[in-house]
Amino acid sequence: MKRFLALFRKNKATGKRNSYLILGCIFTGVILLMVLIGIFYMPYSPTKMDASSKLQGFSFRHWMGTDHMGRDVLSRVMYGSRVTLAIAASTIVIGAGLGTIIGALTGYFGGIFDEISMRIIDAMLAFPSILLSLVFVSLFGTGTYQVAVALGISFVPSFARIVRGEFLRSKNMDYVEVARLQGVSDLRIIFVHILPNTVGVLMSSIMIGFNNAVLAEAGLSFLGIGAQPPYASLGNMLSDAQSYLFNRPSYVISIGVVIVIMVLGFSFLSEGIKRISNY
């Protein structure tokens, strides 16, 4: 615990503070806190319309104002962030999970299975990620779960590639040869000997991947694919709000800022973690 707190203080030797880590914790903390509170308590129901109070600005009653149907924006943001985070998290679980297993097995064993799966992965990587998820969405249909699965699958190739690369590099390292010589089974070599050594690379790609997932989900729901009205994720709300850019710019900007803080928080956090060793 003491060592953990020391990460936030000034380094005695260099006199520098890991400001990326601090900002990352603050931003991520704010978003997580908002989502957590939202699970137990929201000021208004996110779907309750009120024709008498449309497009109001910031006020004490509605901290972030109201939208074009008179719904409370703060409550909707609380709900929308939850949806966005949940989709991003399941994307990473599917993408990194499957990707790691495929990458580890193909990288370690090689052979015909490797050739085939690499061809398919190359073909998938030939598509920009947003297009790939659009393809899957058009196959599975629109909706929250469909988008989560579509994004998850479209993230598999890049994780598989990274992990496969690590395994290709590791599988001929001396320590693996030593283990093989001792008769350690292949699966144990893969998951007990080699995998822990890829954790660094894997963690940083998960951090980056999580950000990409948030951005991709926001992009898809901005295009109207994903969570369906009246429930909405952040991208969806932004798309709605764009129409009222001239009437109430603060509506659009406040939602955009929430997305930016969410992404920025994670990217500062990952940058900060990367820098821990340097401070």
Place this chain on the structure above:
Amino acid sequence: MEQRRVIQIRNLNVYYKNHKKTPFSKDRMNHVLKGVDLYVYEGEILGLAGESGCGKSTLAKTIVGMNKIYDGVLSQTYSDPQMVFQDPYSSLNPSKKIGWLLEEPLKSDKKYKWTKEEREKRVKEIIKAVGLTENMLDRYPSQLSGGQRQRISIGVALMRNPKVLVADEPVSALDVTIQAQILELLQQLHRDMGITILFISHDLRVIYQICDHVAVMKGGVIQEYGETKSVYKNPSSEYTKELLRAAGIRK
């Protein structure tokens, strides 16, 4: 006394796939070992000398069974030969503690099921045998010096009490004074445990110091074999002469 041959190699040929293959060329195989004949006698240290690319590491890998595709005869009296590698930095898994690394060969021992107590006892025995103390067991490889790591690598190889040890350039990556200590350790283990060692090196001086017999290899062929002292005194092949000259041993 007629000494027993623990490894007999006759007419051993190994081909490697050429990784730089081009779609239109036919020559896809590299002939790495070309009809190697070699005997290793029980309880000796046999030196295998040669420059990079001569096939000495391939021979080592074939003997310990890491290279399963070969033709020719390779018969061994004892199963489960172990190997020590050149680079003490890459031969220990960086994410595991020393104690774990030493214990692993016992967990995967197919001949005997070691209990936890037995494993711990053996780990302590070996760490002492390679000249280190028990407080090393809780450390990671990155916290050790090159010489200490090489001691651990030797320890890992010795855990299951092998009769044959193949050491592939075990001191080449070390500083000279450390080199001397590791050589001393190998000689001591050889004496105390009666292990047969195949010692591979490019350094003819080191081979002279610890080996009973020496085989000189070039281009996948054993150029010369004999008792170390007599080979150094009266080398018969041109290549051995050149090597000795380059090392400053012969004028």
Place this chain on the structure above:
Amino acid sequence: MEVILDVTDLHIEFHDHDKPETVVEDFDLMLEKGEIVGIVGESGSGKSMSALAIAGLLKRHALTKNGRIMFDGHDLLTCDRKILRSYQGDEISIIFQEPMTSLNPVKKIGWQVEESLRIHHKEIDKATRKKKAIEMMDAVGLREPEKVYDMYPHELSGGMRQRVMIAAAMIAEPRILIADEPTTALDVTIQAQIVDLLRKLNREKGTAIIFISHDLSLIRQLCQRVIVMQSGNIVETGNVEEIFRAPKMSYTRKLIAAIPQIDL
């Protein structure tokens, strides 16, 4: 004899960790014209740091340097960078341990060999430059120099790359060549050839050589004088044969003892 390089009280200290770390302390070296001096020591002895300091290659931040490195009336530690640069490659050259990484992978061999001429002798035209480069490559024993001229580093073997490094270092006929473990990464027979080549260049061109190695027996083959270093300090210095015969310090004795003795 004429002294061409005079290093006195060289002191190098690193500052990139919590505590400042002294890597070289009180290093002295007097180099005479055309001689070969060896510096021997294990890793961390400061031998490479001293060499880099003489070649003017230590970075300017995160470390302090004290003492004097006098060459041609200038102190290379404190003089203007312009003056230092005018010597680098022209009067003082250096070759390194790893011929694999010391050459620029994306530039042709010829371009790299000629570089010092291009920088320091702008009066030489392109055709002459190429002619000189090919002559030099021939002199260091590269076969078919015209062909090698248009090749890239990855197409050459380790020994050939080290020859290219030497050709590039020698092309402007410097007064001093610093060889920082030039043979450590090479096979023994190639090693012997490179040592022969250095001896030949020293004899024919009169270039003084500072030869750095961890291998005392190699230094014995090439050098007249040797400096023994351990953890940043000079332990012993003197004639190689005398040191072999009667080492004064215990560390030198240990180093000599670590060389396996051959008594044929």
Place this chain on the structure above:
Amino acid sequence: MRYILKKVLSMVLTLFVVSLCVFLAFSLIPGDPVTRMFGTEATPELIAQYREKMGLNDPLLVRYFRWFTSFIQGDMGTSYDYKIPVAGMIAEKIPITLTLAIMSFVIMVLISIPLGIYIAKHENGIMDHIISILNQIIMSIPPFFSGILITFFFGVILRVFKPGGFVSYTKDFGAFIKYLILPAVAIALPKAAMATKLLRGSVIEEAGKDYTRTAYSRGNTTNAVLYLHVLKNAMIPVVTFMGMALADMVAGSIVIEQVFGIPGISRILLTSINNRDYPVVEAIIMGIAIMVLVINLLVDIIYRIIDPRIEVEE
């Protein structure tokens, strides 16, 4: 030459796999295309008749080869909804999307290369810190939000830009380009930030390598070392990234076209995804995949020019 040949072959192979995957994916999803075409008017006889006519009763692979050969001949099928050839529908939209992507690419290159070199050269300087933080922020703004911010700033506050005032390239090419500048900036900004960061890191890494020390030892100035030695090596990963970025920009313009009301392929793509108008979706996906693969091929060729180490290897 053999290298290029090999890369072309590999591209064709990948294209083949891509087309097979796309075709299979869209053939195997539930729902009968004929029923989908006629909607409620479909009668069993009509369905049977059209199935026969469209060759839907043939084996999958036969249908694939028929689809693939007609596709490369320019016949991409007929839209279910509009009942017109797909090729014609997307042919007039592609120049818009492609222009937008190329403009974004140029903007990215113009910003990131000088900036990356500058901050690498002044590593840990004040500008390095400011730009690094700015980069991190810009990378976190999704392009559609920066598009909205740009519209707001230039359209609502400065009034120099008329949102929705798109001019077709057939009418006035100059006005067309002018309208696309701001959308292109919105697409380019995050990519430029990433490229700057990558180039900075790459230059710093290369500057620490042994050959840089060799270059200094021959009396090169810092600038000579940077421009003659380091830069070409440092560009190798950046070229790869920029190739990927160009491919992403083609796809990224889909979102930005929505924001700025640009009638590129995005509108047709989204409508057809929502309406399950599969021939259109297939054609657009294949079209983008071909563009991406051609870009990859170009990157591989440039790569080969920069880095002589790349041989024909497997």
